Amino acid sequence: xxxxxxxxxxxxxxxxxxxxxxxxxxxxxxxxxxxxxxxxxxxxxxxxxxxxxxxxxxxxxxxxxxxxxxxxxxxxxxxxxxxxxxxxxxxxxxxxxxxxxxxxxxxxxxxxxxxxxxxxxxxxxxxxxxxxxxxxxxxxxxxxxxxxxxxxxxxxxxxxxxxxxxxxxxxxxxxxxxxxxxxxxxxxxxxxxxxxxxxxxxxxxxxxxxxxxxxxxxxxxxxxxxxxxxxxxxxxxxxxxxxxxxxxxxxxxxxxxxxxxxxxxxxxxxxxxxxxxxxxxxxxxxxxxxxxxxxxxxxxxxxxxxxx
Amino acid sequence: xxxxxxxxxxxxxxxxxxxxxxxxxxxxxxxxxxxxxxxxxxxxxxxxxxxxxxxxxxxxxxxxxxxxxxxxxxxxxxxxxxxxxxxxxxxxxxxxxxxxxxxxxxxxxxxxxxxxxxxxxxxxxxxxxxxxxxxxxxxxxxxxxxxxxxxxxxxxxxxxxxxxxxxxxxxxxxxxxxxxxxxxxxxxxxxxxxxxxxxxxxxxxxxxxxxxxxxxxxxxxxxxxxxxxxxxxxxxxxxxxxxxxxxxxxxxxxxxxxxxxxxxxxxxxxxxxxxxxxxxxxxxxxxxxxxxxxxxxxxxxxxxxxxxxxxxxxxxxxxxxxxxxxxxxxxxxxxxxxxxxxxxxxxxxxxxxxxxxxxxxxxxxxxxxxxxxxxxxxxxxxxxxxxxxxxxxxxxxxxxxxxxxxxxxxxxxxxxxxxxxxxxxxxxxxxxxxxxxxxxxxxxxxxxxxxxxxxxxxxxxxxxxxxxxxxxxxxxxxxxxx
Numbered sequence: 001x002x003x004x005x006x007x008x009x010x011x012x013x014x015x016x017x018x019x020x021x022x023x024x025x026x027x028x029x030x031x032x033x034x035x036x037x038x039x040x041x042x043x044x045x046x047x048x049x050x051x052x053x054x055x056x057x058x059x060x061x062x063x064x065x066x067x068x069x070x071x072x073x074x075x076x077x078x079x080x081x082x083x084x085x086x087x088x089x090x091x092x093x094x095x096x097x098x099x100x101x102x103x104x105x106x107x108x109x110x111x112x113x114x115x116x117x118x119x120x121x122x123x124x125x126x127x128x129x130x131x132x133x134x135x136x137x138x139x140x141x142x143x144x145x146x147x148x149x150x151x152x153x154x155x156x157x158x159x160x161x162x163x164x165x166x167x168x169x170x171x172x173x174x175x176x177x178x179x180x181x182x183x184x185x186x187x188x189x190x191x192x193x194x195x196x197x198x199x200x201x202x203x204x205x206x207x208x209x210x211x212x213x214x215x216x217x218x219x220x221x222x223x224x225x226x227x228x229x230x231x232x233x234x235x236x237x238x239x240x241x242x243x244x245x246x247x248x249x250x251x252x253x254x255x256x257x258x259x260x261x262x263x264x265x266x267x268x269x270x271x272x273x274x275x276x277x278x279x280x281x282x283x284x285x286x287x288x289x290x291x292x293x294x295x296x297x298x299x300x301x302x303x304x305x306x307x308x
Numbered sequence: 309x310x311x312x313x314x315x316x317x318x319x320x321x322x323x324x325x326x327x328x329x330x331x332x333x334x335x336x337x338x339x340x341x342x343x344x345x346x347x348x349x350x351x352x353x354x355x356x357x358x359x360x361x362x363x364x365x366x367x368x369x370x371x372x373x374x375x376x377x378x379x380x381x382x383x384x385x386x387x388x389x390x391x392x393x394x395x396x397x398x399x400x401x402x403x404x405x406x407x408x409x410x411x412x413x414x415x416x417x418x419x420x421x422x423x424x425x426x427x428x429x430x431x432x433x434x435x436x437x438x439x440x441x442x443x444x445x446x447x448x449x450x451x452x453x454x455x456x457x458x459x460x461x462x463x464x465x466x467x468x469x470x471x472x473x474x475x476x477x478x479x480x481x482x483x484x485x486x487x488x489x490x491x492x493x494x495x496x497x498x499x500x501x502x503x504x505x506x507x508x509x510x511x512x513x514x515x516x517x518x519x520x521x522x523x524x525x526x527x528x529x530x531x532x533x534x535x536x537x538x539x540x541x542x543x544x545x546x547x548x549x550x551x552x553x554x555x556x557x558x559x560x561x562x563x564x565x566x567x568x569x570x571x572x573x574x575x576x577x578x579x580x581x582x583x584x585x586x587x588x589x590x591x592x593x594x595x596x597x598x599x600x601x602x603x604x605x606x607x608x609x610x611x612x613x614x615x616x617x618x619x620x621x622x623x624x625x626x627x628x629x630x631x632x633x634x635x636x637x638x639x640x641x642x643x644x645x646x647x648x649x650x651x652x653x654x655x656x657x658x659x660x661x662x663x664x665x666x667x668x669x670x671x672x673x674x675x676x677x678x679x680x681x682x683x684x685x686x687x688x689x690x691x692x693x694x695x696x697x698x699x700x701x702x703x704x705x706x707x708x709x710x711x712x713x714x715x716x717x718x719x720x721x722x723x724x725x726x727x728x729x730x731x732x733x734x735x736x737x738x739x740x741x742x743x744x745x746x747x748x749x750x751x752x753x754x755x756x757x758x759x760x761x762x763x764x765x766x767x768x769x770x771x772x773x774x775x776x777x778x779x780x781x782x783x784x785x786x787x788x789x790x
Binding site for chain 2: 096
């Protein structure tokens with residue numbers, strides 16, 4: 001497979017994963033803003049998914065519609081859904097002969113949907129949740145079409161590598177910011193509930209822990225739970241699984257390098273416990289997770305995608 | 309013949325040859341389609357038009373227009389009514405194109421090798437050497453199987469008496485074939501069962517024939533040679549076509565930056581290291597192909613690719629340097645080439661062409677500017693063209709001055725009253741001018757022309773210019789089996 005093609009598939013997938021993350025986060029936080037008796041703030045969301053500085057974030061952090069507009073349709077925001085779906089489509093467009101026609105059409109339609117003026121007007125004037133649902137469903141369609149139509153070759157491996165790498169980074173980011181916001185010993189049911197809802201972990205949490213909401217349990221679920229599809233451990237295991245499919249007689253050097261990085265990272269997560277994480281400091285630990293994932297991204301760049 | 313509302317004033321608006329009507333009668337080949345259209349309501353037809361647009365849009369059969377930093381997706385306008393060519397018309401066109409291509413290919417071989425045709429004075433030497441597409445780099449280089457033109461898209465038009473004329477020989481990187489394929493797919497959806505009922509010949513073989521020809525050109529004797537399609541990239545207006553062809557042939561779609569030349573061999577950069585490339589179907593123009601040989605600022609090409617080509621380590625399709633044979637000034641000599649190389653009379657006629665560096669011809673053209681179309685010899689896409697009948701006095705004067713500055717750059721042709729075909733426009737059928745571009749494929753086993761092609765249509769009322777850049781659209785093109 002051409003290096004450029006692998007690169008484009010990887011980024012197409014990362015952008016789509018990010019789109020999904022942002023949309024879910026927006027949907028749940030909007031719901032929370034309608035429910036919260038305390039003063040609801042969008043600041044954590046803006047810190048996770050945007051490049052706004054504190055002052056800029058503060059200016060809109062209490063205006064839901066303004067945040068939605070900024071995060072979904074703002075052309076100036078590099079991380080707006082509109083812009084990242086456009087990037088995903090551009091990447092897909094340049095590798096149309098490596099993705100199925102169905103997948104290309106799905107992304108192309110998603111692109112036309114986020115640019116649809118009527119739909120977007122709904123974000124400001126009608127119920128934003130129904131609009132976000134339309135977009136989330138387009139994203140789910142993307143996952144489904146990828147799963148059902150794509151051949152299980154090298155391209156599929158790069159798509160999944162991009163997806164799980166992005167997911168790992170996202171989960172670390174979300175936890176880091178949510179935990180930095182308050183004193184970990186404080187019990188705040190709504191706070192944790194909405195966090196879990198926004199990453200679709202609420203139901204699994206209820207089934208796993210019977211004792212109500214507790215920061216330690218949230219940490220354990222999002223970092224260490226092997227069955228939770230957004231946990232760091234799950235993401236890295238999937239990453240490893242798809243990476244192993246790239247093993248060939250050629251490019252041995254690149255393979256060994258990545259194999260080492262992924263293996264080391266996986267062990268580090270797997271043999272952590274909530275206590276060891278707390279001992280190290282949550283922020284320090286999550287920062288380490290992020291650094292490791294970035295290092296893997298760079299190594300892929302160097303050993304698999306370098307074409308210029 | 310009863311005229312329904314759909315056909316209101318259609319006849320009154322036709323002038324010259326109409327593809328559907330003759331002497332107030334519907335031609336046999338259009339009857340079945342017209343019957344169906346007349347049974348439909350305006351609403352149904354509008355719905356079909358809408359459906360066609362939606363299908364082009366959602367499949368991404370679009371080109372991007374960049375304005376104020378933002379890309380807007382446009383579709384190439386499509387008219388829902390097919391253009392129909394009878395079996396005997398096609399037979400004539402096919403034989404004519406075959407003959408013409410044979411001669412043009414011989415001309416390219418000759419002009420880059422022995423140059424008999426120049427020595428015998430059939431084609432003037434200066435007109436060849438003054439052509440910017442004549443490449444010294446190709447002189448004395450034996451191209452594989454002596455084939456220069458692997459893919460040709462020859463433009464035909466019809467005069468008011470129905471005679472076919474060759475308008476242009478596109479022998480470099482002709483585009484539009486994906487629209488031949490996609491327009492057919494859309495028609496299948498718009499009018500279920502209509503195609504089999506009319507006995508329309510299929511066009512779907514095109515990518516298979518092309519692929520077979522590309523495989524046959526591989527310099528390495530291997531069961532599965534590496535074939536790539538070289539595209540200028542996603543910003544090229546024909547990018548959709550490049551992806552379609554790559555997908556339909558199952559070959560790798562590459563950009564210049566994906567390729568590298570080492571020791572006169574071309575490789576592509578893959579996730580598992582370098583892989584040697586055997587055949588390149590390039591959709592990049594000659595001048596951008598190799599920055600070491602042609603334009604040094606080109607980033608679309610590959611440094612060293614021409615040396616690999618000349619060493620015979622890679623096949624390039626179409627051959628470099630073909631532009632000397634489809635130059636508009638050399639066009640006038642194609643009938644002479646056919647007589648010279650084949651000893652046959654040309655089957656398809658040329659449009660009479662005046663060379664403006666010939667004093668007598670220039671004087672004649674200048675005194676008849678209102679009946680002439682003036683074209684740049686190296687222009688394309690309908691740019692830099694003067695339509696004498698609709699131009700203002702100032703425009704004509706400006707062209708005169710330009711021509712006198714460098715007469716080799718221009719040719720003039722009498723304005724041809726192109727034939728018309730019915731187009732669906734806001735609830736009515738309207739006659740609009742059309743041309744025809746069939747696609748011919750030449751491989752070691754000979755020339756094959758897929759029965760069909762791209763019919764371009766001038767959608768503006770009264771317009772004679774079909775180019776997409778000038779408000780043209782396209783139609784599905786049917787060739788009937790019997």
